[in-house]
Amino acid sequence: MGKASRMEKASGIEKASGIEKASGIEKASGIEKASGIEKASGIEKASGIEKASRVRPSLPTGAAKVMAVREMFDAIAGRYEAVNTLLSLGMDRGWRRRCLDALELTEGSRVLDVACGTGNLTRELNQRGMRAVGIDLSLGMLQNARANAPLLLADALSAPLRDASFDGAVSGFALRNVSDLGLLMSELARVVRPGGRVSLLDLGQPEQPLLRLGHRLWCDYAVPRLGAVLSNRQAYSYLPRSLAYLPSAHDMSRLMARAGFVAVEHVLLSGGVSQLYVATRHL
Numbered sequence: 001m002g003k004a005s006r007m008e009k010a011s012g013i014e015k016a017s018g019i020e021k022a023s024g025i026e027k028a029s030g031i032e033k034a035s036g037i038e039k040a041s042g043i044e045k046a047s048g049i050e051k052a053s054r055v056r057p058s059l060p061t062g063a064a065k066v067m068a069v070r071e072m073f074d075a076i077a078g079r080y081e082a083v084n085t086l087l088s089l090g091m092d093r094g095w096r097r098r099c100l101d102a103l104e105l106t107e108g109s110r111v112l113d114v115a116c117g118t119g120n121l122t123r124e125l126n127q128r129g130m131r132a133v134g135i136d137l138s139l140g141m142l143q144n145a146r147a148n149a150p151l152l153l154a155d156a157l158s159a160p161l162r163d164a165s166f167d168g169a170v171s172g173f174a175l176r177n178v179s180d181l182g183l184l185m186s187e188l189a190r191v192v193r194p195g196g197r198v199s200l201l202d203l204g205q206p207e208q209p210l211l212r213l214g215h216r217l218w219c220d221y222a223v224p225r226l227g228a229v230l231s232n233r234q235a236y237s238y239l240p241r242s243l244a245y246l247p248s249a250h251d252m253s254r255l256m257a258r259a260g261f262v263a264v265e266h267v268l269l270s271g272g273v274s275q276l277y278v279a280t281r282h283l
């Protein structure tokens, strides 16, 4: 038995087939198949959102990005939550609350936590009485998850999940990390039922000049240095640079509308240090 499969067995993290009955997850034959690595070049074509012109040349795209993201989160998983809270000066807690409030779903709703990582939002969804399912492509992040919910090791861009099987979906700080945002939006529109809700949280860049300068200094100087001391130099140099992957609010709203969402709202949090996209799956 390979190292990866031993770890999965030990941790109780499910590949797609084990929890299909409980959570509407369909069969997938293996991690590689679910992760879409082989399909990455096709993915890029699907929405064109990550054209090289928009993204800094030093940042990976397509299949290279999928692998880089997986390796990076595997490497920082153990301290991810603590370092995240420290580097956001504790603000991530409030942002996550706002993300879940915006869902406006009732107790018992089935909600997918896309790119759930160590299960921060998954836990909070459960605490609010919702039935959460987490999905992430980093085994390391899932092994460090403290959520009492089904967790699926798979790529959200080719998720082995049934159509319309969720009342809603959330994601926290994941939009920058996926290799094709257009495809992610289409997948969310597929798995969320008509009338269902999505609330997608990520970092942003403030517009107000003074706040923008402070934010820039924090991201470009403090985050890489603190990240290097507390966790992993390479990862915490990449994370601030990854903001360049995010499309403008206008482009993102268009992607969501094209995928099948209506009433798309873009909400700035903490002056734009983070941002939220909220929308309803059209009927």
Ligand SMILES: C[S@@+](CC[C@H](N)C(=O)[O-])C[C@H]1O[C@@H](n2cnc3c(N)ncnc32)[C@H](O)[C@@H]1O
Pocket (backbone or CB within 6 Å): 069, 070, 073, 114, 115, 116, 117, 118, 119, 120, 121, 135, 136, 137, 138, 141, 154, 155, 156, 157, 171, 172, 173, 174, 177, 178, 179
């Ligand atoms: C910054 S972490 C966020 C974790 C968690 N959502 C949170 O709020 O703290 C980004 C996560 O996105 C995951 N990820 C990136 N692309 C993904 C994809 N295509 N499918 C599933 N997970 C993905 C990474 O493995 C990583 O765990």
